[in-house]
Structure formats: C-alpha cells, structure tokens
Amino acid sequence: MTLVTLEQAFQPALRDGYAVAGLVTLGWEDMRAYVAAAEAEGVPVILQAGPSCRAHTPLPILGKMFTHLAEEASVPVVAHLDHGYEADEARLAIDSGFTSVMYDGSRKPLTQNIDETAAIVEMAHAAGVSCEGEIGFVGYSGGEQSAGTDPDEAAQFARDTGVDAMAISVGNVHLQQDVGDGLDVARIRAIEAVTDVPLVIHGGSGVPLAQRQMLSRQSRVCKFNIGTELRMAFGTALRAAVTSDPDRFDRVQIMKDTHDPLVAATRSVLQGFKPAQR
Template sequence: MTLATLRDVLTPCLTDGTAVAGLVVLGWEDAVAYVRAAEAAGQPVILQAGPGCRAHTPLPVLGAMFRTLAEGAAVPVVAHLDHGESLEVCRQAIDCGFTSVMYDGSALPLAQNIALTAEIAAVAHAAGVSIEAELGYVGYHGGAASHGTDPAEVAGFATETGIDALAVSVGNSHLMTTPGAEVDMPRLAAIQLAAPTLPLVLHGGSGLSPALRRQLARDTTVCKFNIGTELRMAFGAALRQTLAENPQRFDRIQILRETIAPVTEAARTVIANLAGR
C-alpha cells in the first residue's frame, strides 16, 4: 500500500528541486490515468477531489476509489480533498479515508481564516491527516479576480494554524486554458522568506507554462502545482476523437476506456516536468 499524506510527499521537495502534481479528478478514468502516469514517471501523485467532483460523486465513493488506486500503486498516492468549504466537509473526508484536506478560508477575514484553519488542522492532525490552507485569494480566469497573498501575513498564519502546506496567490488563476499567467516573483520570494520551511502550493497550474513550473519547482519552495484544466482538455479531445472515429459505439465503458491512454500520457508529461525529467 502506498497511500501517503501531503506532508510525506511535499517535505522532500523543499530540498530536492522537485514538485508534486495535484491532479484534479472528475471520475474513474482520469484517476486511473493519473496513477498510471505517476508510475510511468516514477513520482508520487496527489489525487484531488474538488467541489465539482464532490457534487457529482459522493465523498465515500471518492475516498474508497482513491484508496483502492493507492493500494495497488507502485508510487506514493495522496488522497486529497481540494477546496473544503467547512469543518464538516473536511471531517467527512477524513472519515472517508482521505489523507489530506485543504480548507479554503481565503474569502474570509484574516482572523476568521486563521481561527477556522487552526481548528481544522487540529482535527486533521489528530487523525494523522495533512492540511493545506489558502492565504490571499486565487481567482478564476474570466471570473472572480485574484487578491495577492500578503507576505506580511504569512509567518503568523503558518505559526497560528500549524498547516502543512500553503496555497498562495502570486499571479496564478484557476481555469486558464492557455499558459499565459505571469508569477509575481518578488511577492513569491517574500512569502518564501517569511516561511522558508513551509511547502507552497500554486493553484491554477494549467495557466503556468511547463518551463515556468519547472523553474519554480527547482528554485523555490513551491512544492505542489494543482493541474486540472489542461488535463480536462486532454480528456475532452480524446473523447471527441473516439466518438468521431466510432459513431456507432454506445457502450460507455468502451467509449471512456479510450480516454485513459491519452490522459495518462498528458499527465505523465506534467509529472515528469515537475521532477526535472
């Protein structure tokens, strides 16, 4: 069994010049593809269940699916709750076998974000589970605007909450379909200086070019990149292709099975790049 916590896989990244991919799962086929990709690259992977996924598939099902894949994997696999909205959701994920939870209090006033994050961190750590939090606000391409993380708030936030990883806003945005985001390097450097041993996380990793991701993994304490949109695009392209090539096919298992190999290769490229391979 290679089920791991977020702390397990991110701690080495602070010193070895690599980062781990947090890959957004929407169903069985992409989850299988991500684990196969990690095995092919010889690197750990973080399977992430975000709000959209949880609205479609119940947490107990996702927890069992992630753990089943981890138990058969040859590399460490983290079962991660992404953008948990409350203590109740995070507690349910822990009860369902997740090994890592992200509590997203980024839209709250700082004091409230600290208080709620600290409460959830205590629950998570008591269960042997890691916790990620967010400071600042990572917005959405074409939607809510980002609010950059204030480096002056980082050290206190980290100390008062006891988190294992911190998602920051430094020019990254969710749901970008092209890699055109520019990272505010001075802001990132100041954040890193404030908490040099705390693994940092960049959400909206699809908006960052592979070269920039590799640079950040090598030269900073950004240890985790969340990647969703570009892999959903790979899935969509593969699905459209198989439907076009097989217009009479109606068995959903046969149809969806055809997406696994292309998504595996797309995810392997992402994972290997973060490891400098």
C-alpha cells in the first residue's frame, strides 16, 4: 500500500530538490498509464480528480480506482481532489478514500476565501488528510483572466488557513496548449520570502521545461499540475487508434492502443521534475 497524503509526498521533495506531478485524470485509461509511468521513472505521483472528471465519474468510484492503483503501485501515490468548491464535496472525497483535497475559493474575497479554506483544512486534518488552497486566481486560456498572487495576502492566507500547500498565480494559465513565456520568478521569490508553505503551480503544461526543472530544484514549488499536455497526447493516440482500422469497433481494444503512447508522454513530463543528477 503506497497511498500517501500530499504533505507526506512533499517532505522528501523539499529535502531532495524535486517536484511531484499532479496529473489530471479523466478515466481509468489515463490514471493507469500515469501510475505505470511513475513506476518506470521511480517517482511519486498525484492522481487528481478535477471537476470534469467528477462530472463523468462519481467520487466514491474514483476513490476506489485511485486506492486500487495505489495498493498495487511500487511508488507513493496521492489521491487528490482538484478544484473542490463545496465543503460537502471535500467531505465526500475524504469519505471515499482521498488523501488530499483542494478547496478553491480563489474567486472569492480574501477574508471569505481564508475562512472557508480554514474550515476545509480543519475537516481534512481531523481525518488525517492534506489540504491545498489557492490564493490569487489562475485564469484560463481563452477565458477568465488571471489575478496575480499578492505576497502579503499569500502570507496571511497561509498563516490563517493552515493549508499544507498553496496554489499561486504567477503567470500560469489553465488549459494552455502551447508553451508560454514562463512564470514570474520574482513574484515566486517574494512569496517564498514571507511563507514556508509548499507552493503549487496550476496550468503547468504552459511552463517551459527549463523553468519547470529550475523551480523543481531551486524553489518551494513542490507540485506542478499537468492536464492539457497529457490530454493532447491521449487524444492523439486515441485518434490514431480509431483511424488505424475502420472495421474495429471494440473500445477495449481501441483504448488499449493509447496506453503505451500515454505512458511515454507521461514519463517525459515526470523527468522534468526530477532532482539534479549528483
């Protein structure tokens, strides 16, 4: 059994200079490939159930899937609720075997975000579960615009909520298909100067590889969320599988052909978060 909390996954990452990938899952095929890739690379992995995943599959089922994969895995696995918006949702995730929950109050006024996040932290910690919060707002490519994290507000948020990890807005964007210009490292350093809470970068697909590596090894960024990059790899593999034989209709056989390409793409992502060679 290698199911661990977010806090347990982060302690060695901080000590040894690496980050852990929070991989956004949509179904059995991708989560299984993610664990296989993590095992091949010998690194921990965070399986994340975001809103679109939860709309497709109920949390109790996702909890069993994550737990089963963790029980069979040779590396630490975190079962994480990504972008939870309601206390009841966090409670259900905890009851379903998740070891980490994120409460996203980033669209709300600071005081309300702090109060609501603190309540989720208290509930999670009482159950032995980690909690991630978000301060500042990470926007969406082609959608809502970001609001950068204010370091002073980040310090207050970390202090008053007791979160185990803090998602920040420093130039990162959700659902970005192309690599962007990079994150605002000066803002990251300013946040690090006022709090020692592990930091999280959502929208990691748009962060250049060199910057992923640098921050993994030389900052308190312990987690990069990766979704779009691997969704695109899965979509490419699925499209090839469907078109390779127009007479094939068995979805199990079609889905099977996505496994190896997705494992390879995931391994490439995971390699970018490893510690420097010694």
